[in-house]
Amino acid sequence: MLARIARTLLIGVSFTGVCACNGAGKHTASIRPSYDKATGQLKELAYDANGNGRTDTWTEMEGSRPLRSRVDINEDGKIDRWEEYDENGGLAKVGFSRTNNGKPDAWAFSGADGRVRRIEISSTGDSSRIDRWESYDTAQSGPDGRGALVRAEEDTNHDGRPDKWETYEHGILKTVAFDEKGNGRPTRRLIYSSSARVVIESDPDGSGRFAEHAEVR
Amino acid sequence: MRRLVSKVLVTVMTMVGAPLAVLASPQDLIALKGRAFTPGLQALTDTRVQIRDLKTGLLVNSTTSNATGDFSFENLKAGDYIVELADASGHVLGMSAPFTLGTAKIVTVSVVAVSTGAVAAGAGAGFSLFGLGTVSSVAVLGAAGAAAVTAVVTTRQDASPSR
Numbered sequence: 486m487l488a489r490i491a492r493t494l495l496i497g498v499s500f501t502g503v504c505a506c507n508g509a510g511k512h513t514a515s516i517r518p519s520y521d522k523a524t525g526q527l528k529e530l531a532y533d534a535n536g537n538g539r540t541d542t543w544t545e546m547e548g549s550r551p552l553r554s555r556v557d558i559n560e561d562g563k564i565d566r567w568e569e570y571d572e573n574g575g576l577a578k579v580g581f582s583r584t585n586n587g588k589p590d591a592w593a594f595s596g597a598d599g600r601v602r603r604i605e606i607s608s609t610g611d612s613s614r615i616d617r618w619e620s621y622d623t624a625q626s627g628p629d630g631r632g633a634l635v636r637a638e639e640d641t642n643h644d645g646r647p648d649k650w651e652t653y654e655h656g657i658l659k660t661v662a663f664d665e666k667g668n669g670r671p672t673r674r675l676i677y678s679s680s681a682r683v684v685i686e687s688d689p690d691g692s693g694r695f696a697e698h699a700e701v702r
Numbered sequence: 703m704r705r706l707v708s709k710v711l712v713t714v715m716t717m718v719g720a721p722l723a724v725l726a727s728p729q730d731l732i733a734l735k736g737r738a739f740t741p742g743l744q745a746l747t748d749t750r751v752q753i754r755d756l757k758t759g760l761l762v763n764s765t766t767s768n769a770t771g772d773f774s775f776e777n778l779k780a781g782d783y784i785v786e787l788a789d790a791s792g793h794v795l796g797m798s799a800p801f802t803l804g805t806a807k808i809v810t811v812s813v814v815a816v817s818t819g820a821v822a823a824g825a826g827a828g829f830s831l832f833g834l835g836t837v838s839s840v841a842v843l844g845a846a847g848a849a850a851v852t853a854v855v856t857t858r859q860d861a862s863p864s865r
Contacts, residue, residue: 583743641799658794677794685759701759
């Protein structure tokens, strides 16, 4: 994070909006502030992040504190990245639209190192109804900077409780367990091995003690 | 004569109907249709799709998703199943929720690949944006009054998202 900030561009923003250049002077970006008419408090900054003359980032402000940003990365008129900030102005989570419909349906959360530790996904596209939670190990490098997927929970029947649990090793599915009785506990588990062998176990009473049921290829 | 014709007709109709009756067995007429998706909800094409009996753990059948990610299975028996997506090595890339095939003759299911690797590297995987530092992030550091200067820190797009 510090390394990224070190490569930052410090921009002066005047009351009426200004132009800013990066260190190499490659582009000029304008920032347009909006203020609350009653209080004079800064409400929003509209910003041309890539300096092509089009506003592509809107940051909602509470005075000097940023609350959230909406970013149209590909400038197709639809927001495709949502950023929310913590009390210190740090990036708390980033939302994405997997279907590019202008609505966030997945949120990524980072750890102190700035790498993704958790992703929450709404399969229905309603970001208020998350139904899949993925956990990443940042010590293992993923293909796009996030850690390796190690665990996931999913609410497949949308009753508000996880009913499917997955574990991964080196990014490969190792086990998956299902709640077949709707009581919030896994009752059947499949264990996959690299040789395409599958062990299927059952725990009908959900006691947590799986009995081996079958081993198949 | 009319009785004879009637008997012949009944016999013929029975013989013709017999194999149809076998085909019409409810157990043999359940079809499963579905679509495979990448983690970014793009069509997952040319990928192995397999259906597994959840009670026995046995693979029942397998096929390959087509150019639009669609796949289908025919003549499935009633039971509890999951549909898996697998890579060439047999590693499971994602799976459906468990589902029960029963009275419905045609069932549809969607499967989203979760695992990274070959799928994530493919076109349209979509989640490459999840690297938090890969696109511009704006954080306003402070302001000093309504007419004052506000300092804005902008992180630039990195070539390497892991940095």
